[in-house]
Amino acid sequence: MTTVTDHGPGQGSRAPGGPAPEGHGHPASPGPYGRARTRRAGALAALRLSLASLRTHKRRFTGTFAAVLLGVSFVAGTLVMGDTLRASFDTMFGNAAAGTDAVVRSDSVITTAGNAQGTRQPIDTGVLGRIREVPGVAAAEPSVEGMGQIIGADGKPVGGQGPPTLAGNWIDDPELNPYTLAQGRAPARSGEAVLNKGAARRGGLHIGDTTTLRTPDPVRVKIVGLASFGGQDGMGQVTFAGLTLGDAERYLMPGKDRAASIQVRASEGTGQQELVNALKPVLPKSAEAVTGQRVAEEDQEMISGQFLTLFTSLLLVFSGIALLVAVFSIHNTFAIVIAQRTRENALLRALGASRRQVLGATLTEAVVVGLVASAAGLAGGIGIAAGLQALFPAVGFPFPEGSLVVSALSMALPPAVGVLVCVSSALLPAVRASRTAPLAALRETSAERTRVPRVRTLAGALLAAAGAGTTVLGAAGDPRSVWLAGAGAVAVFAAFLVLGPAAASAAVRVLGRPVARLRGVTGALAQRNALRSPKRTAATATALMTGVAVVSLFTVFASSTKATMDAAVSRSFAGDVAVSAPAFGAGGSGLSPKLASRVEALPEVSTALGLGKGVARVEGGGKELTVADPARLRDVLQLTGVHGSFGSLGTDGLAVSADEADKHGWHTGSAVELAFTDGDRERFTVRAVFDRNELAGDYVIGRHAWQPHRTQDSDTLLAVVFADGVAPEDGKAAVSEAVRPYGGPSVQTREEYAESSAAGIDMMLTLVYALLALAVLIALLGIANTLTLALHERTRELGLLRAVGQTRAQLRAMVRWESLLTAAFGTLGGLLLGGFLGWALVRAADSAGTAAFELPPGRLALVALVGVAAGLVAGLRPARRAARLNVLRAVASE
Template identity: 85%
Template sequence: MRAALRLSFASLRTHRRRFAGTFGAVLLGVSFVAGTLVMGDTLRASFDTMFGNAAAGTDAVVRSDSVITTSGNAQGTRRPLDTDILSSIREVPGVAAAEPSVEGMGQITAADGEPVGGQGPPTLAGNWIKDPQLNPYTLAEGRAPRRSGEAVLNKGAAERGGLKIGDTTTLRTPGPVRVEIVGLASFGGQDGMGQVTFTGLTLSDAQKYLMPEPDRAAGIQVRAEEGTGQDELVAALKPVLPKGVEAVTGQRVAEEDQEMISGQFLTLFTSLLLVFSGIALLVAVFSIHNTFAIVVAQRTRENALLRALGASRRQVLGATLTEAVVVGLVASAAGLAGGIGIAAGLQALFPAVGFPFPDGALVIGPLSLLLPLGIGVLVCAGSALVPAVRASRTAPLAALRETSAEAPHVPRGRTVAGAVLAVAGTAATVLGAAGSSRSVWLTGAGAASLLAAFLVLGPAAAAATVRTLGRPVARLRGVTGALAQRNALRSPKRTAATATALMIGVAVVSLFTVFASSLKATMDTTVSRSFAGDVAVSAPAFGAGGSGLSPRLASRIERAPEVATALGLGKGVARVEGAGKQLTVTDPARLPDVLELTGVRGSFGSLGRAGLAVSADEADRNGWRPGSAVSLRFTDGDRQRFTVEALYDRNELAGDYVIGRSAWAPHRTQDSDTLVAVTFEEGVTPADGKAAVTAAARPYGEPAVQTREEYAESSAGGIDMMLTLVYALLALAVLIALLGIANTLTLALHERTRELGLLRSVGQTRAQLRAMVRWESLLVAAFGTLGGLLLGGFLGWALVRAADSAGTSTFDLPPLRLAVVALVGIVAGLVAGLRPARRAARLNVLRAVAAD
């Protein structure tokens, strides 16, 4: 064993340059994993501390015990409380203070007239709680609001909006409210919680603008007297609370808030980064495997001599694996340091791009250290296992003969096995994506089989592709191009293994490109199919973090002489036959004027106060038809029987349930519209009509007024942002792939040192040698890029189809973006060959010819 260790370390010292690519691949992959874990631990600890500080003075919270959650609102909607119970609560023994907490959606307008936040994290408004221990916000500057129209704004929102104390601006609640900023506040010691904004009003203003009725509150916060525990306080409060109202500890509420952030947002955030870390490590596996495969092939005579001198197979195997473990261990240790640096960089980067996370020192847990280290060593050792086994099987007699690095032919059995896998994978993918019962899992299994088929068929496909692509190169570059083609064909297995890393990176990029383009096309088709208006007035809704639109806006717009119809569409929630559902609240009789409704059975005009319109798909799932009775329970606890008055084909803007405003009004909380659909009078030009609507909407916070095309484009705006993030994350995988190509070329050139010297001695110039190496790199990259485009495009189509259970998605193949991906892949291959080409051209001719 000691001899194997000495041999391994001697080999590493002598041939350390051979493992540079492996070291870089492991370093980058481990850095990304470690950075993600450290960042997740840091954010989770920072949020926990922030929420803990904010809720430190609240010992109990009194709130409604009924909550309705929907797919678009996992936190749920609760019924407001009657503040008449406040006096009873204050008289409970052990209560030191109790204050109503009014909370709703309120979006502040920046100094330039644009809304602050609203794209994701919530924009909140509420009352400024006078008791400083119960108030989660702390005054940092200025004073608390005393009179109607005064407000306190959290410092983060003020900075993003260019606002300061003394400024007057508009608060959307969703109706426009003019407020004067008299103070700036922090939350739990921080200027703001990410992109969340908060506007604190007087209690009367908050109840007026955020509650459905005066004397209502979202909850009541209670502080205990010294010596009274939280559980003891809750137990004392329960007897005085009316039915439907509960008391919970402040610690439980803080944990719920922490879970909302840590359990949902942070889990999604870190999972996304870990997925891309996994992709980067998968790419690294092929680069590492290829490096060790070449090194073992080049050391065939060396291993044979060791075997002839008495080394056992176990010793040769152990020596090769030891090299892999040492490289993995050193690279992983460096990757841990790099990961901590990445986490620190992200912590500084997010505030710079407008998404400030809570301050706090980096938190480095044991798992964040041990897991990346173990993954790096395991990936490196696992990737080297097959080459190590191959090295241990080297016969002693191989030392007596010349051996080629690798066999140039592809076994027929491998080609047959790859073809079988490809057929099975294609069939499973198509069946899962386009079969009668679509299945994402079956599609995923087919995709895995196709990836395996690409790996098995790689050498045969590489040989065919390089021959095809090499012909024009040979005609263009003559002997130099022909030599590049022959070098790439010398070992199809090596060429395929080198290109596989790039192929995976390009395939994932292509898959996301196709999927994102299809999502955008689907949204465009949805708007075109669903929306019949001329312009749409929109603002981020509650579910998207914004305040929505005032229900009074539609009637104001409709008074413009250029407008024929202006209809607001709002959102509500209720339990429909026990399940939380989202309702579209509007004037049903006028809905067909602005939306393309097909397959209508029954009448929208007859909904009244006890009627529902339901999509045909939802009705089929529940066995309903016109005249069926449906039970709805609202957040106020009221249960009401409704009658299905109309059915319609699925319309994305109308949703699955439509209810009239008169039926919703008794149960509403904070009323708002998410969209106002507008049609123009006959003869009004689009420009004149849009200008008239914009002028009418200006006093309501200047919401966006968009044509049908602009509305569709803005609805898909978040997809481009997501795609940009995906490209940035996948750049790491492509970089690792390029390191693999460069390292493989360097090792291959070392193997061909004598051949290169002979070429130079018979007249090949340095420029021709550099060109030959670059063209070889280009052919390898072209094969990987082409394979990645084909695989990614096909799997993108399959993912779009498999995820579309309703059959409404539109598949779109973006040729321009895919052409850019192809160009980047090929240029990247060319760049990867630059350094090996320069090193090859600098070889001393006489030493190269004499090399063994």
């Protein structure tokens, strides 16, 4: 009788009287060349076996293939789209600035946290005559630029919710003008304007139409021409209105003979740097000359660099989440396949295959699946980018009309990521396969342990306690630490993975009881099947748990952010209605400062106060200033903890928040130097300290103190208090009618204004849900694939159930309920994990300690419903396949 023994690593198996195992020094053992040939033969045999297994069992890897394909497609599409957009912007700005060789501008610029580009003081155009006399200068023209929002034919502003809305003078020199006249003519008289084609199309405006340009004072203009920018209809969603030089100075500058910059063209044979060097001696100390190439690069970085970096980074983050979900699905597939091939791998070991060869054979399957799926994913990503190229122009985004731009990195990285994800996911199952003992070939079946080791449960519990403690310490400690909370969150996630099998057993027992009562024997069988292998159930649910956790995290964070913003406005604003429009920082033109007096003249209004914005350098850093009439500020804002008097600010007084005062050691009477963009430095006295108010900001300055340093003046908010006895609806209607000639800004009650301040959160959350749908889809495919493999493993069992009377409908229901229980466990775990991590993120990001934490029950219930429904959908196809099994063949199968 032949016996088979497991000799451990590097040792083979031996029958009595047969050749000695390799490496034992037996005289009959082959020499080194023979051993090498044996190893090569074994490796080739293992490779052929792997490829044959893939061809024979293609359906086993359907879910793995789909997961890799979807993840790689997302990554490839993002990279190709980024390459193409970047090339488009580079070409656009290059064409627009091709004729400008030098730019003269003020060297005084102040950047703030809300404006990374900074605010630059206008330059005196009196230097224009000296510039034109410099040798090497062929032409020089002033470029007046400011904010100007176009009102469309429907009476609504065009743009302004992010992209800049620009206005300026139309430069007659075509080489110095970044815009090119496409239709009509240039403005020749006051009141005429040229619009970029994209803005005119979005606003429903045509040549000959008259519309309003909000600068922010309303200006009636007649459209006489349409222009393009760098060969495109415009610079993305940016709008532009070109006016005469006189109109541009009147509406966009603080005074006559002021311009944002002076554009200079060199004569033939003069280089850009040479021109800059020639200009420097004739410029005042407050001005600088830079090459046109540098300005073009700054514009590219501002529009394309920052935007594209944020845009592509966001998409790549969600691609990473989808691939993380794919890792769990792929790992589970390989783990089940390896478990089902225990006897096959044991026979290989018994026939002389080494552990390394079995490991290599399994990883070869992963590499082949990864390569094929990644190649398909790369093609799919290019297809996605091509689809977006056709879609984006429909929404006004400047996607180029030419060929897609694909870099070497975009071609190489996605497939490499796909193969790496596939191989790394299969590594642990492959190692487990290589450790299969030859003796396992004698077993009838390969059973998995149904009980979870206590050591694993204990380790998971300790890891969970440590992770939760670290997260709470980082999120709620003083001071808060985002990094500490993040490290704790990673530990908590790892603990969920370790505790998965134990949690799966407990959850399925609890969740399965009502199913068993509702469906009887069918429900009880579904519960037992889910309990049969807690490790497998947990691994199957982990992919869905990860997706649901990320969705829940963003849902909780967005809801808490919205609640925080609502609370901030509610506790800051004391008026009856708020008149608002997108301000400079948000791309709009803001409100006219003249609007406050017009509204306050209404009999329904007792107080109307405009709040504007300014910038100054305080203690070396750029700060935003709130510009208002300080004496009346407390009539419209809820200011608390005030020390000193707002009414005494005058033209040299300053009110600061208590946070800033504590930071710098200021108190009432302290002297503070403010440096403005026009180069002036003035000493102000702190005359009031107050608890920080979100609408008042950290620094408040009087309007008369700000007036000498302003550029284009505007308000960001007009707070209105009704007269005694005026009904809210009557007051709101009167204010709405009064502001209509000023471009129709929004008029909202306190509650409406608080809600609209957080309106962008819902838009962001919708985008997040759309992007995370890919991760949920991959998780759904993982559940379906796992069920299919598990049913294949239980073919004989299913046949016996059918043989003893189970109907096809009952079999389908059993499989669907098993899928539902698995999905319910994953969804429940994801909700708990996402809710906890959402709380941690809200607290860790709340440096001021004012954030509100809110669990949105409606949205989370919807997430739970979608998660459970995904499990139900995932079980439909496996249930149908199981019900179609031939009973006799199923019973006879091994």
